[in-house]
Amino acid sequence: MPGAIYAEGLVKTFGDVKALDGVDLDVPEGTVLGLLGPNGAGKTTTVRVLTTLLRPDSGRAVVAGLDVLKQPNEVRRSIGLSGQFAAVDEYLTGRENLTMVGQLYQMSAKAARQRADELLERFNLSEAADRTAKTYSGGMRRRLDLAAALVVSPPVMFMDEPTTGLDPRNRQALWDVIQELVAGGTTLLLTTQYLEEADRLADDIAVVDHGKVIARGTSDQLKQQTGGERIEVVVQERGRIDEARGILAGHGTTPAEVKVEPHTRKLTVPVSGGAKLLAEVIRDLDADGIEIDDIGLRRPTLDDVFISLTGHAAEQDGTEADESPKEQQQ
Template sequence: MPGAIYAEGLVKTFGDVRALDGVDLDVPEGTVLGLLGPNGAGKTTAVRVLTTLLQPDGGRATVAGLDVVRQPDDVRRAIGLSGQFAAVDEYLTGRENLRMVGQLYQMNGRAAKARADELLERFNLADAADRTAKTYSGGMRRRLDLAAALVVSPPVMFMDEPTTGLDPRNRQALWEVIEELVAGGTTLLLTTQYLEEADRLAHDICVIDHGKAIARGTSDQLKAQTGGERVEVVVHDPEHLATTTELLRGFGKGEVSVENHTRKVTVPVSGGAKLLAEVIRELDTRGIEIDDIGLRRPTLDDVFISLTGHAAEVEEDAEAGQGGPPGPASGATKARAQKARVRHEEAAQ
């Protein structure tokens, strides 16, 4: 049986750009899928197709067993959605916004009021509950929008980068709310660029780039693809960089990375703390003074660089204004241009 969220060969084009290029997803009921990818990779397009805001150009998808093309009204009744941008009525108070959402879901007045009060407290908005939303800061509007998405507890939730712009305390509060929802049986598709968020919340992770799903697995499985663990050494004397690089190459399981300006040398390894102790002994034997050394797991950028060849946050105009004669666009430049076009087309929808 297909999962609570299911997509097969999903395609969406904007002109000559394939924002989704045959994406397959299968999210079992009561689990969280983290959809990771750089800006313009197609994450938001996937969410919009699955929530019936866009029609796919190919493939098929079901949510809660309902076809997103043939049964859009039924799908909408079965889902909750929090998009990238706060969708609140700025002329209503925070309390009025939440009560209105409850009433739209046909909750009675007393139940809508009680749920609004509960969520205002949970998202640290109780003190501003009776202020109009137009007086809220950007972070407050974001929290109000998230609260609105949780007024009811639908069987399937979609959250598109929900914690962007939230401070650590409010991010933590949202994580706790999500965990409670999933413990109660809610299925969640979560797009994010924060690996620690996926680490904590997602049962499974799908990495999407150029409209294609390029990797899938648990957080640990994806990290293992980038070398698992890494030893980082910051040498005290820049003259020891070359020697340290050669030393670490002998311990490593992949390419050594050197940052001259920070005097840091990094290499993927296996062996954990035991190997780290060996590296420290060898550095000491060679008389190499270090300012810092550590064993760490890959970061989000490590995963993305390994899987996609670039970091999570892509500067689309990084090469704009650079000198040099005109010529054919590089693959990286074309990729950046495509991402920019996808974001532009998405924004126009």
């Protein structure tokens, strides 16, 4: 049986741009999939297809056991969506915005107001509850939009870069909310360019580039693809670089390749052995009288993974290639 979110061979083009080029996904119930990719990779288009906002040119998608193309209305009743930009009514108060969403989902007026008050408290908006949304800061509008997506506690949630524009305190608060939701059984697809966010929240990560899933696995599994641990040494004297290289090569993995940056006097070697091996390297360098300015054991991060897979960092400037021309103009 497919997971709570399932996609097979999704293709979507906008003119000459192929935003999705055969995307496959399978997200088990009660888990978080982090969808990573640079601008234009296809993340937002994937979310729009899975939430019935776009029809794919080909492929199949099932969300909460419902076919996205054949049962779009039923899918919409079973999901929550927080997009990249806050979708709130500027002329309603924060409380009115959330109450309205509850009543649109056929909650009673009393239940909708009660749920609105709970969410306003959770997202630190209680003091601004009776102010119109047009007086809110950008971060406050973002939090109100996220609260609106949670009014009915849907079994499947889609969050498209949810913490963009939030300060560290509110980002942490949202992470706590997400973890509570998933602990309660909610399935979440999360797109993000904050690699720390994916590392913290995602059970599984899919890296998307040019409309394709180019890697999939847990954070630890993806990090292993970059070669594991590395020792980095900065020698004090440029003339001792070759000697230091020989020592590091003897401690590196087989076959060991020592990377040398002459202008910074830094040497890097892939290793396996952790802190114990680091102590041995320090001892051997000292025994040969090679003085160092810095040394450390570095474990790969998701940033390293991303650069290794895509050739560039996660956060890139530029227009989203996975938007239609009309959307790019808005």
